[in-house]
Amino acid sequence: MENKKEKTFQFVVMGGGIAGVTCVEQLSSQIPSADVALITAGPHIKAVTNYKQVSRTLEEFDVEEQPSSVLEEKFPNLTIIHSAVKSLHTKSHCVETADGRVFGYKKLCICSGARPKLLTQDNPYVLGIRDTDSAQEFQKRLSKAKRIVIVGNGGIALELVYEVEGCEVIWAVKDKAIGNTFFDAGAAQFLIPSLEADKPQAAAPCKRPRYTTEEAAPGGSHTFTAGSVFSFLPLTLLACAQVSRRVSVEYQCEVEKIFTSEVLHKSPQQTLRTECDWPVYVRLTNAKTFGCDFVSTATTLIYLYVLHLSLFCLFFFVVADDGGLQVDDHMMTSEPDVYAAGDVCTACWEQSPLWQQMRLWTQARQMGWYAGRCMAAHSLSEPVELDFCFELFSHITKFFNYKVVLLGKFNGQGLGPDHELLVRCTKGQEYVKVVLSGGRMVGAVLIGETDLEETFENLILNQMDLTPYGEELLNPDIDIEDYFD
Template identity: 70%
Template sequence: MAATTAKRSKFVVVGGGIAGVTCAEQLASQFPSDEVVLLTAAPLIKAVTNFRQVSKTLEDFDVEEQPSSVLEEKYPNVKVIQSAVKELQAKEHKLQTESGEEFHYEKLCLCSGGRPKLFTWDNPHVLGIRDTDSAQEFQKRLSKAKRIVVVGNGGIALELVYEVEGCEVIWAVKDKAIGNTFFDAGAAQFLIPSLNADKPERALPCKRTRYTTEGAAPTCPPSTDRGACNQSPGLAGELGSALGPDWHEGIELRGAQEVSHRVHVEYQCEVQKVYTREEFTQSRQSPQPSSEPLTDTGLWPVYIQLTNGKIYGCDFIVSATGVTPNTEPFLHGNNFAVAEDSGLRVDDHMRTSEPDVYAAGDVCTACWEPSPLWQQMRLWTQARQMGWFAARCMAADVLDEPIELDFCFELFSHITKFFSYKVVLLGKFNAQGLGQDHELLVRCTKGQEYVKVVLREGRMMGAVLIGDTDLEETFENLILNQMDLSAYGEELLNPNIDIEDYFD
């Protein structure tokens, strides 16, 4: 073990994902004469590029993996240290890294993201997809696979089952519909036909540079929409930052079969048991008959039994069952207040319960009284917003200046892409927290668009827009203004009326 060397820095940020990098960049620009230390366990960092403000609250951007030197060249007062965190002593305002360095800080921001919640950790046939390395391992295994099972119903699972070709996919979801985190059952039904349809040709190849630590030639990066945004300090084997939006762009997700795109969904089920080939043979079980000829008695490397009684043999299983806030190794010896979802509780200044320790991104849980139109969903957009706002709050505290909660926390808004459709989510898009006190208006054109608005007492509370609807800015304004729309009734979604003319 290397001898401990102590260093002092006004600002230390832990995490090389979007929240951490955004926080470090903002601090560096506000305090150009002060050093900002960014600790990251991964050799590459995540940077926001091609940022575009779509509307008042909607943001669109790319995420790129870059060497830390790119950040240091852009901000000369940023010092990136590649090392996991070993221990935090919050009362003493110091932390130690695995490499033996000790940092004394004035203000600390924890942006350590989330770690995958695999349903089993000790099975070589179960793969979690989180960072670049695991995405490459998935691509390698898929190239030889004829059938895989995907377990999960979040952003990565949605992207995965759609992008995989040349391989049969069994998709096990615990809900009644796909994409339960993002959609209602109606939107799910709109998207389902895309699962087994021919995909549209890609307009242009990905041209973003991908950096590797092995000197390989640059290729396009896997980049998820799911929001875990940083590395996992102090956890062996989990050093990579989470994948970014469009993580599957530029990598070929093709199996060993000639079939193009074949997906079978098993609803309302979870994993009951996983068998090796030997265990399966010894148990003398055979796959249960399905409504479709998807199971067989052939030999597979692994078998999965679902809670609905069905058993499928496959080449490997993908666990895409979400993440849990990565609070290790910060809790030991400290008095952090932890939320029910295991995140570090933060107030409306992004402060944790420990003095001068802030948190942003997936590792934290927003515990202020939220706007009636906002909720936390661990997504890339919120990781960027929280990292930026945490830096502003740290600066305000150092300068003893007042600061109010940023406008981005006034309305939940998110723009992404699923199954080649643009998807915009606004406000209480799934009527979150509204109980039965709401009504829905829906417009659907098969294969083109799906529009849903959530109304309460005549006022728009949320919306789901799938396809090129061009309604996002108008609906955002209607939600923010809380205008009484009762007089318009179902005409609000009449496709023959230009709704913008009503509400300019």
């Protein structure tokens, strides 16, 4: 391999998503003289724009799909290589790309993201959504659909279910309540009426990014506009029937079987809940069977997946239980001079009691940025400390057209029975939940325009004993912001 190297770069970053691009930006600005390469398969990269630090740990930004040339123009030391990494040779410090070129590195950062786990492979009636192409396919199919089945209970399913219009939706969730990765049953109860009501015509601008799939003008960028549905879809998800939404949630069930109408006709004893002849049928473990036009699975991602890269290359890496590449508090994998950031990695350092990893845009940005800092610092033999952003988990997003802020151990993660909850809820307006442990605030869920995020963030960070305040903490007649100022 050594003699095949076309060029050796000081830093090579693999993957043009948020983590990879942020890492490259950090490296290029911290050491402008360093030779940096970004290896990515597609012509576009994902960049963070309109970055805003909302509070000490909360941040908001837009995600913009840009032609990679924009990045090269910004950083003269940067070379973008348009190909996928095919193999990785950590001993000889080089990578081989799908087009047969070999590049050496002094330090490498793997930012190759994750891929969706489909319930079934190669079934033309089962769609997973991961990227622009799959989102466009979803939209195309939806425009002719009367009924779809959505399986999964995480962020993608929550967004999909809310956004689909003009089509009956059967939503199959494993749990007792919707949105289990973000909410408890109380918050789910607060949100459910939004599925029954019509969507507001002119939805308030969304605080979280989304991007369109429209063709960019030559040399221009794809625009990311305010809105909701998944970031990938430009338009409202309209199905063929222009009627309002009908979402039926099937709780505590999984998919037992997916089969086509030919199979159905061969088994007349099959009990169906529908008389129509649907292209595909889904049998759930609650013994109900639904016919539909297609099934969309939003059942989480597989993390150990480096596109086009043979498993042999990954064999040497220490991998975490969730399949991500293990990284330490300097974003270093188990292989020398190889770092990882974003969805592909699993944080395996001793974590702050108020932080946990979730595969989100914010964390991809923070990890990419911090990995870049560590790579640069190690090259310059400078010390580097774990960044403050890993002190407290924080996320701002939008679900069912409500602003949602999650802080710390917002669902009491890892606290066992040793915690107390305070809840305040005004139907259709706000849901506020505080998680207390030993009288100290360790997490919060804020749904709606509560204006409490900064105060609660401070209370969580300073770990003040709140026992004397008891339930008054959520008394709506007390201006809590003034109170703790």
